[in-house]
Amino acid sequence: MVASADLLATVLAVAQNNAKGSWEYGTVAEALLEWNNASISVWNDPFPNQQVPGVEWESVAALSWLRDKGVIRTDGETLYEDGAKGDPASLGIPALLIGTTDSTYHDAATRQKDHLIADNDRWSNGAISHREGYAELWADFIYMVPPFLAYYGVASDDVNLAKEGANQVKLYREVLGTEAGTWKHIVGPGAPDDGIWSTGNAWAAAGASRVLATLRKSKFDGETKSEQGELVGTIKAIIDGAIAQDNDQSELLRNYLPDSSWWGEISGTALLAATALRMAKLEPGTFGESYKEWALKKMDVVDSHIEEGTGIAKPAIDPLNWRNTEPYVAGSPEGQSFIILLHAAARDA
Numbered sequence: 001m002v003a004s005a006d007l008l009a010t011v012l013a014v015a016q017n018n019a020k021g022s023w024e025y026g027t028v029a030e031a032l033l034e035w036n037n038a039s040i041s042v043w044n045d046p047f048p049n050q051q052v053p054g055v056e057w058e059s060v061a062a063l064s065w066l067r068d069k070g071v072i073r074t075d076g077e078t079l080y081e082d083g084a085k086g087d088p089a090s091l092g093i094p095a096l097l098i099g100t101t102d103s104t105y106h107d108a109a110t111r112q113k114d115h116l117i118a119d120n121d122r123w124s125n126g127a128i129s130h131r132e133g134y135a136e137l138w139a140d141f142i143y144m145v146p147p148f149l150a151y152y153g154v155a156s157d158d159v160n161l162a163k164e165g166a167n168q169v170k171l172y173r174e175v176l177g178t179e180a181g182t183w184k185h186i187v188g189p190g191a192p193d194d195g196i197w198s199t200g201n202a203w204a205a206a207g208a209s210r211v212l213a214t215l216r217k218s219k220f221d222g223e224t225k226s227e228q229g230e231l232v233g234t235i236k237a238i239i240d241g242a243i244a245q246d247n248d249q250s251e252l253l254r255n256y257l258p259d260s261s262w263w264g265e266i267s268g269t270a271l272l273a274a275t276a277l278r279m280a281k282l283e284p285g286t287f288g289e290s291y292k293e294w295a296l297k298k299m300d301v302v303d304s305h306i307e308e309g310t311g312i313a314k315p316a317i318d319p320l321n322w323r324n325t326e327p328y329v330a331g332s333p334e335g336q337s338f339i340i341l342l343h344a345a346a347r348d349a
């Protein structure tokens, strides 16, 4: 049974109330944007007149929510203060949108971009680190940084920066990608995780799809065909790899996709399904009907795990501890957002 609009409003409210980390704020904002103001998201018409649209931030829930809460820092090197290098960049696109009418936000987004590009802790192949102070690559990075770099590149008429968004996806795949098409979670000295984390694969595929849409809908479409082709291949490899492991009796994807000791959970399932739907629309030649059918089936299953009344979806993986075998039942900010992204994708399919 498909969740009602009222229930989805509750799902979204839980995400907004529970968000604490920079990437959670950024992901909730993306969900608000795709849900309430789809026309200016990268899936529709992100660059009318080849530019970032000048919007009154008060009229866009994603932006007014961030602004009213004072989430985005406008006087520092980064848009948020936390230990991660990559995560604060998830606030970059909202900062650029607010920045069309408030230049302090535009300037803050510029410093955030410069901070990423200046990274001295890069992996040997040139991948920007997801952490401050040492080189470590997390699949999560792909949702936070490359979409921002690509969008900033279009916004500033800089084709090389737009291409750098795609290039970072490629460099990350070189390190995290596996033969099965799916990605490891983390490679580096701090918190290595060789496991094929469902949410990590979803971050990677969904982030790459946002870079693809950004390039495709920009004035750089013609100049970025080879980057776009590579992104399509990367996204397909992850989704195909996840579908090949979609055999848990719960009909949700397992938290570590190939590991049968793990339970199925809603977060990775919802964002991978959302991505399959976005790709079926953007790239129907590669992602035919079967992807759409798979994703809509997953949406049904995910919806059946949303609790009436509270709007909490469970079981979800603990968003701060992916190895915690205890299901997270308080409402994962990212998992709740992914459900909204899935429903936005289904509505637009």
Ligand SMILES: *[C@@H]1O[C@H](CO)[C@@H](O)[C@H](O)[C@H]1NC(C)=O
Binding pocket: 036, 037, 039, 055, 056, 059, 060, 061
């Ligand atoms: C965003 O969506 C709301 C309704 O959800 C609408 O009132 C508002 O005008 C939209 N803003 C823009 C800039 O399109």
